[in-house]
Amino acid sequence: MFFVVLATETALTMKVGYRTARAAWQFRSRDSEREDHTMTGPTANASASSPIFPDNADHATAVKGQDAPQALGNGEFPVPPNGKLTSREKKWIVYDVGNSAFVLLSTAVIPIYAKSLMPADGNIVSAWGYAQTIASLVIALLMPLLGSIADVQGMKIKFFLGFFGTGVVMCCAMALPLTWLPFLIIYVLATIGLNGSLTFYDSMLIDTTSNDRMDKVSSHGYGWGYVGSTVPFIVCIALIFGGPALFGWSTTACTRASFVITAVWWVAFTIPLLTSYRQEHYRATREHTREAVRGTFTxxxxxxxxxVQNKSLWMFMVAFFFYIDAVNTVISMSTSYGTQLGIDSTQLVIALLVTQFVAFPCAIIYGRLAGRFGCKPMIMVAVVAYMGIVFFATFFLKEALEFWILAILVGMFQGGIQALSRSYYGKIIPKEHANEYYGLYDIFGKTASILGTFLVATTTTLTGNASLGVLSIAILLVVALVFLTLQKDPTRQ
Known part of the structure; x- marks a missing residue:
């Protein structure tokens, strides 16, 4: 019975994915034909320069027609009534709702399931840490090259589809009856698909809205991602804990089914983006792909x-690299650590669900506090708070109650430090080179996912003590705090 349902859901996922891609491609083809006759004024932000064709208006920025929001003649997007979100902005946001379901499952359920597949003497903290490190390293190595090709006309959506499709298919493949090592390999491939799609998804923001609305649209993406991902997660948890009694399935079978449910949700909430996205900005046409690749590393x-010439900027970037690595490591390793300590899986899952609900309002509150006390001081407060979280997890986390406290603490500071880092960075970079610097910011953020997980996994392996592995995260936070303290805040000068 289980395998019949599983096969049906897998077929549904692939069918929806195929129809989605076909519909998106047909939509884009119709618009491409229409735009040849409806060329309008310059697109928003059309002044962004190209490192490949710096002085050639034919290649520096694409000028294309679009649906809503359409660029006006002065290069601005029309503001909807009462500042509400436009249709295209909403369709961009909902992809966060889709992919965040896999992120939440990766944090709460997958590590517990992976632990159940391992031998009794296996260490899930080490195995999970190395899996996360490999996935992050692959993305960090691929993105500079793939990003340059994606800047070619019409290529961004193709790369997005490739990584998104890989993530969804591998998410379904995780439902197969596998031993722990093949399962982790498939999980790594699914994570690469997720993170790769997110890189191109982030860059789609400039084609979706205007500069002055990006913070609002991006924040809504974070917020709805936190809240929306709880819907399929609750369904999956209900199936895992209630399925054996209702359907007569084993807990393992119900857990595998949750992977397929998550994949279907991911596909469903990607359809709006695929059918509405248009690449408005590109550095080169298809005929200049080779020049785009050559110009990437230059x-x-x-x-x-x-x-390097801007001391305040590079000091912040070094600090950002270390503290965001610590933040990402705490998020990705929390469940595997709790599982290793023997905390009941039900308590782990419910506590992490609470984190999602706490994160959204706290991120908004944190933003308001930054407006009163300053962005950098609030970032430093969050770094110190994360040091406290690490020490709490190392020395006091023994029972389910302590894990609940940990989950709430992480939710209080997780969204805030992520949002403020992005906005503070935007205040201190040269505005005329914003695209270049945000590309570097993205590389730093993706690469930062490597060191922390590797540090935890290696320390745990060498010492045989998972608590010491978690404590090693404090090293990253101390380094970050030193650089933040020494950095002169350009926004206060």
């Missing part, structure tokens, strides 16, 4: 050179 080297 551009990266040039931006790094300018970064």
């Amino acid at each position: 551009e990266l080297a040039g931006t790094l050179g300018k970064l």
Whole structure:
């Protein structure tokens, strides 16, 4: 019975995915034909320069027609009544609702399931840490090259589809009856698909809204991702804990079914983005793909050179690299650590669900506090708070109650430090080179997912003590705090 349902849901996922891709492609084809006759004024932000064609208006920025929000003649997007979100902004946001379901499942359920597949003497903290490290390393190595190709006309959506499709298919494949090592390999591939799609998804924001609305649209993406992902998660948890009594399935079978449910949800909430997205900005046409690839590393080297010359900026970037690594590591390793300590899986899952609900309002409150006390001081408060979280997890986390406290603490500071880091960075970079610097910011953020998980996994392996592995995260936070303290805040000068 279980395998019949599983096969049906898998077929449904692939069918929906195929129809989604076909509908999106037909939509784009119709618009491409229409735009040849409806060219309008310059697109918003059309002044962004290209490192490949710096002085050539034919290639520096694409000028294309679009549906709503459409660029006006002065290069601005029309503001909807009462500042509400436009249709295209909403369709961009809902992808966060879709992919966040897999993120939440990866945090709460998958590590517990992976632990159940391992031998009795296996260490899930080490195995999970290395799996996360490999996935992050692959993305960090691929993104500079793939990003340059994606900047070619019409290529961004293709790369997005490739990574998104990989993530969904691998998510379904995790439902197969596997031993722990093949399962972790498939999980790594699914994570690569997720993170790769997110890189291109983030870059789609500039084609979706105007500069002055990006913070609002991006924040809504974070917020609805936190809240929306709880819907399929609750369904999956209800199935895992109630399925054996209702359907006569084993807990393992119900857990596998939850992977397929998550994949279906992910596909369903990607359809709006695929059917509405249009790449309005690109650095080169298809005929100049080779020049785009060649210019990638030249551009990266040039931006790094300018970064080194700006002391306040590079000191913040070093601090950001270390503290965001610690934040990502705490998020990704929390469940595997709790499982290793023997905390009941039900308590782990419910506590992490609470984190999602706490994170959204706290992120908004944190933003208001930054407006009163300053962005950098609030970032430093969050770094110190995360040091407290690490020490609490190391020395006091023994029972389910302590894990609940940990989950609430993480939710209080997780969204705030992520949102403020992005906005503070935008205040201290040269505005005329914003695209270049945000590309570097993205590389730092993706690469930062490597060191922390590797540090935890290696320390745990060498010492045989998972608590010491978690304590090693404090090293990253101390380094970050030192650089933040020494950095002169350009926004206060």
